[in-house]
């Protein structure tokens with residue numbers, strides 16, 4: 001039986017009091033942090049020293065598993081780097097290390113996370129060109145080709161895989177082929193997709209992929225990780241614009257003695273180690289994709305039946321998170337809607353669109369079709385109580 005169905009209280013025998021249980025926690029239908037399994041949370045009930053051999057072994061095992069989940073290996077020329085901080089820290093680390101002073105970054109942008117990469121580059125005074133689309137538009141590989149054709153000074157290209165702003169999946173493979181054809185380095189923000197959406201590293205020609213502990217792998221927040229092509233990583237030595245986000249030094253430290261350069265997120269790593277084991281048990285990336293797709297299909301079908309409409313046209317929509325348009329009824333007040341659902345134990349997410357009023361519902365985390373069914377029932381009752389016409 002899936003773990004989220006077992007909402008028992010558990011008593012910690014040593015302390016004689018109730019520890020946090022899934023029963024009391026609200027379900028998170030958000031882009032992260034997400035609902036995690038009890039066993040992932042329990043993995044954190046230990047204090048370990050950063051030089052403890054058990055911890056170092058966990059770090060080693062997690063780094064190898066990440067390469068395995070990506071379908072690559074050290075033998076095939078890839079390295080994995082764990083870095084303290086949220087996902088954005090990993091993105092900033094890659095942008096501020098991989099791109100030299102003379103570099104020029106082409107940013108493919110169709111949402112808030114694409115814009116965030118530009119903000120990072122700007123802060124580090126990196127030259128940029130933006131290929132900017134509307135949030136409901138799909139970036140086209142031919143457009144990337146024509147920009148690269150015209151401007152030979154571009155050295156790097158960045159793109160977001162699942163643009164969490166809308167939930168759109170961008171075609172990182174078509175763009176990657178173009179980028180590789182021009183022999184540019186390719187940076188992919190796969191924060192909200194890695195672990196649940198198959199990614200063919202070779203076909204996509206990815207040089208740097210960034211994701212984090214608390215998205216589709218279903219760990220808790222605390223670190224980001226980078227999967228890098230070694231030949232690119234080696235060129236970044238001494239190139240970092242910061243000390244703490246230096247991916248080359250971080251990688252070298254992890255390789256040399258298995259340790260982080262600065263205080264490691266020990267508990268988060270223990271939780272992640274357990275989360276990876278549970279991901280593999282679920283059937284790896286394809287197994288997790290299956291559950292999320294099921295969640296998504298049920299959600300969209302149920303929301304349509306209630307009368308809601310999605311922001312994106314269905315073929316553009318990925319199965320990670322969906323944006324729904326506010327109902328036209330002027331009585332609809334998002335904060336009220338949100339608070340009422342929250343009161344029933346269901347946490348949804350506000351929209352992040354620049355030109356449409358939407359809210360978002362995520363399908364990721366330790367949530368199952370039955371949880372989606374319960375969410376839909378709660379939405380139906382809230383809409384009724386708010387007297388909203390759909």
Ligand SMILES: *Cc1c(COP(=O)(O)O)cnc(C)c1O
Pocket residue numbers: 031032086087088089113160161162163164189190191192212
């Ligand atoms: C969540 C997310 C981020 C940012 O991650 P943080 O952990 O909040 O820093 C970046 N890009 C995408 C696509 C995301 O979904």
